[in-house]
Amino acid sequence: METSGILEVRDLCKRYPGFQLSDVSFTLPRGYIMGLIGPNGAGKTTTLKLILGAVHRDGGTIQAFGLDPAREGAAVRSRIGFVHDEPRFYRQLTLAQNAALVARLYRTWDDDEFRRLAVAFELSMDKRFGDLSHGNKTKFALALALSHKAELVVLDEPTSGLDPVFRRDLLDTLTELLQDERASILFSTHITSDLERIADYITLIQDGRIVFSQAKDEILERWALVKGGLDQLESLPPDFFRGLHRGAHGFEALTDDAAATRQRLGDSVVIDRATLDDVVFYTTGSESDA
């Protein structure tokens, strides 16, 4: 029986030597896009692999379409389209041969859709996979992931090797997927501007822990960049801001409550809209001095 979210992750834990994913929780509702952001080594890829059942979890629960990937991995993966940040298919085979191997594993495979995407992505099907550029490898992986009517598309840094024009086209393609509100997308990326364009929810992960998982509009509404003089910092508690950068003549800081900051500091500071890039920069970095 399906639960309220197409994907529900609760208190997820995974231990590696030197790294631990701890108590990761978030919910992705059906028909929405969630961006998973965070610095390198934060635990984004590990989280995605746990959702796919490719690694074993040490604690917590995952429900994808109401199923547990650890117990019903094949059934879960048949409904997921996955793109790895470094796509690996059989180098010695052509794209057509690779696609034929993959197609047989999906009962919902749509060959017409695959051919349409291959043409749209300008992929030459008689080329060997090993001869493709990184960008074209990603395009091929995307074409496969979007050709079996996946209900959940999981993308691990898919846009990192792509040129800006194709990146924009891809984001449009992903948005089109959500037209009938049947599919959902979980999108891990460093390029936060992509998420500002298409994401509905943002989950920030750092050092294996969730910093927040909220609706994007709520984040952009509540979080703000604050600029002011250094003397103003003296009257504030040390943890008033989520991140702080001191310069020679003033400070720039991030607040997670723009209204409260405005109420407390009034017009003595400048409060600007924060981008997701600002949020990642200030929440994952420590207080710094210029």
Next chain:
Amino acid sequence: MTELIRRDWIALRRDLILHRRTLVLVALIYTAFQAWFVTDISSTTAWLVLNCIYMAVLTVVPLSIDEKTGTLPWLCTLPVTRADLVRGRYVTAWALVVGLYTVAVGLAAFVPGSQLSALSLLEPDRLLLAAGIVTFIVALLLPFTIRFGFMGVLLTLVAAQVLGGVMLVVVKITGGGVGGGIASTIGGLRHGILVLRETLSVPVFQLALLALLVLINWASYRASVALFRRRDF
């Protein structure tokens, strides 16, 4: 059951496509080798033993391709279970063995000057002996190949060599006492099999042996699945 067969067929087809070039090369070398072999060896049993060892190793080695190409993490994101992936390896290995054995029988029948009788290679006893040797090697090598890739094959073969070396040293030190013990154990095993065959009727004995071989393959497969499931990708 139909779904299981469908998945195994997909896995077998996948491996045949993946290894097509290697398989053509192996088939050519194997055919040339066997063409010479059948004209040079007159003992069917000796031929059978050497050929089965050769076949089993030939089929196991190419199956480590996913380790070499780094495609295992990707395979684990597809809608197949780990057990499906492992079973595909066993199905492919046995399909290749059957294919190679068929080629060898054909060569024994048609190569001019062949000293072997093709019909004798198809006798139930010979087929069981062949299946026994292949089972022993495949059941031993595949779990390590599946867990560690080609390195697993090498490690197993090196371990067997080391074990053999240690045995020789021990035999030397004990003045042949242990060697005699091993020889008498093998002799006793052979005697036991012969007694069992005489006690049971031949067809019952053959069926029991076949069941034992199936059981060993199944145990090896379960061990491989257990080893493979422990891996994180």
